[in-house]
Amino acid sequence: MSLPIRVLVAKPGLDGHDRGAKVIARALRDAGMEVIYTGLRQTPEMIVNAALQEDVQVIGLSILSGAHNAIVPRVMELLREKGMTDVKVVVGGIIPDDDAADLKRQGVAAVFQPGASLGEVVDFIRSSVPV
Amino acid sequence: MSERPFTTISGVPIEPLYGPEDIRDLDPARDIAAPGQFPYTRGIHESMYRGKLWTMRQFSGFATPEETNRRYLYLLEQGQTGLSVAFDLPTLMGYDADHPLSEGEVGKCGVAISSLEDMETLFRGIPLGNVTVSMTINSPAAVLWAMYLAVAEKQGADWARLSGTLQNDILKEYIAQKEYIFPPRPSMRLVTDTIEFSTQQTPRFNPISISGYHIREAGSTAVQELAFTLRDGIEYVQWALERGLPVDSFAPRLSFFFNAHSDFFEEIAKYRAARKIWASVMRDRFGATDESSTKLRFHAQTAGCSLTWQQPYNNIVRTTVQAMAAVLGGCQSLHTNSLDEAYALPSEHAVIIALRTQQVIAYESGITAAADPLGGSYFLERLTLDTEKAARGYICQIDQMGGMIPAIEKNFPQREIANASYAYQTAVERGEKAIVGVNVFHADHDEPIETLHIDQSAQHHQTKKLAVLRATRDNSRVRACLDALRRAAEGTENTMPYILDAVRVYATLGEICDALREVFGSYQETSLV
Numbered sequence: 059m060s061l062p063i064r065v066l067v068a069k070p071g072l073d074g075h076d077r078g079a080k081v082i083a084r085a086l087r088d089a090g091m092e093v094i095y096t097g098l099r100q101t102p103e104m105i106v107n108a109a110l111q112e113d114v115q116v117i118g119l120s121i122l123s124g125a126h127n128a129i130v131p132r133v134m135e136l137l138r139e140k141g142m143t144d145v146k147v148v149v150g151g152i153i154p155d156d157d158a159a160d161l162k163r164q165g166v167a168a169v170f171q172p173g174a175s176l177g178e179v180v181d182f183i184r185s186s187v188p189v
Numbered sequence: 190m191s192e193r194p195f196t197t198i199s200g201v202p203i204e205p206l207y208g209p210e211d212i213r214d215l216d217p218a219r220d221i222a223a224p225g226q227f228p229y230t231r232g233i234h235e236s237m238y239r240g241k242l243w244t245m246r247q248f249s250g251f252a253t254p255e256e257t258n259r260r261y262l263y264l265l266e267q268g269q270t271g272l273s274v275a276f277d278l279p280t281l282m283g284y285d286a287d288h289p290l291s292e293g294e295v296g297k298c299g300v301a302i303s304s305l306e307d308m309e310t311l312f313r314g315i316p317l318g319n320v321t322v323s324m325t326i327n328s329p330a331a332v333l334w335a336m337y338l339a340v341a342e343k344q345g346a347d348w349a350r351l352s353g354t355l356q357n358d359i360l361k362e363y364i365a366q367k368e369y370i371f372p373p374r375p376s377m378r379l380v381t382d383t384i385e386f387s388t389q390q391t392p393r394f395n396p397i398s399i400s401g402y403h404i405r406e407a408g409s410t411a412v413q414e415l416a417f418t419l420r421d422g423i424e425y426v427q428w429a430l431e432r433g434l435p436v437d438s439f440a441p442r443l444s445f446f447f448n449a450h451s452d453f454f455e456e457i458a459k460y461r462a463a464r465k466i467w468a469s470v471m472r473d474r475f476g477a478t479d480e481s482s483t484k485l486r487f488h489a490q491t492a493g494c495s496l497t498w499q500q501p502y503n504n505i506v507r508t509t510v511q512a513m514a515a516v517l518g519g520c521q522s523l524h525t526n527s528l529d530e531a532y533a534l535p536s537e538h539a540v541i542i543a544l545r546t547q548q549v550i551a552y553e554s555g556i557t558a559a560a561d562p563l564g565g566s567y568f569l570e571r572l573t574l575d576t577e578k579a580a581r582g583y584i585c586q587i588d589q590m591g592g593m594i595p596a597i598e599k600n601f602p603q604r605e606i607a608n609a610s611y612a613y614q615t616a617v618e619r620g621e622k623a624i625v626g627v628n629v630f631h632a633d634h635d636e637p638i639e640t641l642h643i644d645q646s647a648q649h650h651q652t653k654k655l656a657v658l659r660a661t662r663d664n665s666r667v668r669a670c671l672d673a674l675r676r677a678a679e680g681t682e683n684t685m686p687y688i689l690d691a692v693r694v695y696a697t698l699g700e701i702c703d704a705l706r707e708v709f710g711s712y713q714e715t716s717l718v
Contacts, residue, residue: 072278074367083718097716128293172498173627
């Protein structure tokens, strides 16, 4: 039997709206993944360090405040610096289409906008992590 | 799609029909009375909206104080009857615009206010003696309120005539919204300082708006929203009493803020039950004798979390239904969300449609002509009684834990909300809850809408202004005021006069909050999933 997929669910920035992050964390856990939730107000440095220590295959970033253009590129840059480019980054939240396209160009594996189903997120993570 | 069970959006089962036998336990005189009469189930005024319509108060704020000031002047010109300030995340968290953690967040979710200078700009051309202003600010509420009072002072407005509302509800921050700075007890002391100060100096200002809105947005049920909010209210009353304030000296200025969600009757029942429970809590638990201490006044806002990204024009319809529930539930003021708010802060065009929605309800629908027109409906009265009972159950449970702070420390309300939110999301996933345009009736292509975009220029502008301010103000006076504040915070004096002194010499929000952080410490929650 293969080991469960390990996911870090992180809430960067000053925003405290953690409903989505918590629901996703629980859904991934119910789908058999191992989920580490960082809690609120994590800097990109804290997130990437946690990802390294916890040896995760996926980082899920939940951002609703509009600060994604400042936060996500920094996370991607730190992952490159640390040679962690095999870690998949998925972003969920209020991300306009143009910004979502930009983030994907920078290496983000998927962007889930409002209305995305839990099933879609679970399926995407399962299909993108090599067994 | 599986078969949908008949329940409210909160999961309460609904019978196919309600009749007289369903409300046999209802005693009309005791349980509902007449509008304007204890326990105010039918509303706090005898004539309700005939006497006075609700205040149409659109929550707004974005980018710089200059830009938001222009929006306020425009909204007032369009017939809006009160202002409501939305602050950005750095301001809510007590950081200046030039703090490293503010990077990328300045002006994004509201207006950036770091100093008295910004507050002066925000209200330029708006006489604070004549307009009521609500401010959504919690952890650093005392500081922003001090800035507001200082602007009023500079405009020559009499503090005794100022009218408005400070949100200042820190307990729901730990429970739901999570914009906290200090630990619960020193935070409660600051809230009590503002209540005491306002009782003495600003008798027409509401120093707190005890809020269920954010609890609901975090995924709670209607009953949880109601129960946790009222229990928070009880906590504030207890702290004020312990401070030595007589109950009737402050209780009439306590105000409430509830969500207006999509389940029409459940929401109306919630507002009616809220008034009924609060009336008896104030009279029987706290011995209030002034009638106005027992009247629960509330602001309502339509449910942001119900807005969909898909088919955004449908949001106008959702908002209309929700706003009608708030009005039929007897709200004193109302914010209607804009159709584009699943995307961004609203555009001017979208805000006007939202305001017009309220105006159509007020002036065309006829639902304002008679007080509590749905009172006596078998279904609504049953729901009201059941909602009351369930909420009282939660309130008792929290009493037994020793109050709201121990309950928060045990993660009780947080866990209840997270469970409800997950249950709702999985019901949506299974198709048991329908969301038009999302899991039913979706379209291949949504018509694109134009949304407000806030770029980084607000941050540059605010940072530059702060640099000039720090270089030109009298820094020795700033230091002296911050030292005095620190000493007051270490003792038991009311901190408000010290915070006022500090803002008057242009100490910044971040500097004042840092001084308080040094004394009070910072709060970290144990995050659980």
